Amino acid sequence: MAAPSPGPREVLTPSPEAGHRTAALRSSRRGLLWRLRDKQARLGLFEIGPGHELHGLTCMMQAGLWAATQAAMDHPPTGLPTQEDFSEVLTQVHEGFELGTLAGPAFARLRRSLGLVEEDYQAALGPGGPYLQFLSTSKSKASFFLSHDQRFFLKTQRRREVRVLLAHLPRYVQHLQRHPHSLLARLLGVHSLRVAQGKKKYFIIMQNVFYPAGRISERYDVKGCQVSRWVEPGPAGSAVVLVLKDLNFQDKTMELGPQRSWLLRQMELDTAFLRELNVLDYSLLLALQRLREDERGQAGSLVFRVARSVQGAQSPEATEAQNRRLLPDGPNGLHILDGPEQRYFLGLVDLATVYGLRKRLEHLWKTLRYPGRTFSTVSPARYARRLCQWVEAHTE
Incomplete structure (x- = not known):
């Protein structure tokens, strides 16, 4: 499959400060019992905070995803699905990096069909709280993250794997329409990240199968x-x-x-x-x-x-x-x-x-x-x- 044709390039200044303000407001409303329960639910997971080798990468991912979701909310897909929904590439230029959103309208439609509220999706993946990391037993060199509420799972992917996912995306969506109780994990987004003039890195977002994680043994x-x-x-x-x-x-x-x-x-x-x-x-x-x-x-x-x-x-x-x-x-x-x-x-x-x-x-x-x-x-x-x-x- 040929790579999707380049879509519009949009210079957009993200607003991570807004995410931090939201997080601060949310934190002020939490009681001691809530915080203890949250800490227990994260047992075995590691916050990617300052000093972590992946902190810079995840901060860019958060700022980029906040802006990408905002673009989806500002310009939601309307009318019947089209082939362009599956081939669009939106590149947003940030300070020091670029984030690409692949097949954005198709994934926006899919999230909506699952009952996901875009504001909640943005809050979970944006800069309102640190991503979480766990040690994977996978043989691949992929990196694995969870959103701070553990609802969404992020995984880095090779370029050829992304090409396969996008090639199969129309049939994947069709299968979920025909079998809405399918066991297939719900894929919610595919993105690229390029730092300065470096090589693009790709990652996917999907619903976390192991959610809510409390009491899982x-x-x-x-x-x-x-x-x-x-x-x-x-x-x-x-x-x-x-x-x-x-x-x-x-x-x-x-x-x-x-x-x-x-x-x-x-x-x-x-x-x-x-x-x-x-x-x-x-x-x-x-x-x-x-x-x-x-x-x-x-x-x-x-x-x-x-x-x-x-x-x-x-x-x-x-x-x-x-x-x-x-x-x-x-x-x-x-x-x-x-x-x-x-x-x-x-x-x-x-x-x-x-x-x-x-x-x-x-x-x-x-x-x-x-x-x-x-x-x-x-x-x-x-x-x-x-x-x-x-x-x-x-x-x-």
């Missing part, structure tokens, strides 16, 4: 294979948040009750879509949270969100095929399943690895290197089937 990144799928657990009492892998979950089971059939069907729908895109190496994120006594068996606390379920349906037949379910009436309901005893956070992430020549050669090499063992680099059809089988084997 275990986190996993599952690919349905064995090679390099073990993480040494941290020592007891460690403040580091570790994301474990397949082999760490080997003898565990998700007890879902009546929700199991929905999950198996949705996994089939989502992995079939990813197979059509010829992608692999995506992960099923999984987290566990024990339900409180007052949360167990409370069917009355579930709300059937019909409006979201039928959004984008083209016909009665399409509506019937959407695999709708009851959603918890709370934040991030799309990625939460409640079993009898546990709450499970689930989402499919990392959707930008294409099964091209490089991955085919890697498959041949790993076949010789790991005879009789399963590894991640296999054909998209086999990858999808194996991950669905993993979910089926580890649920009841």
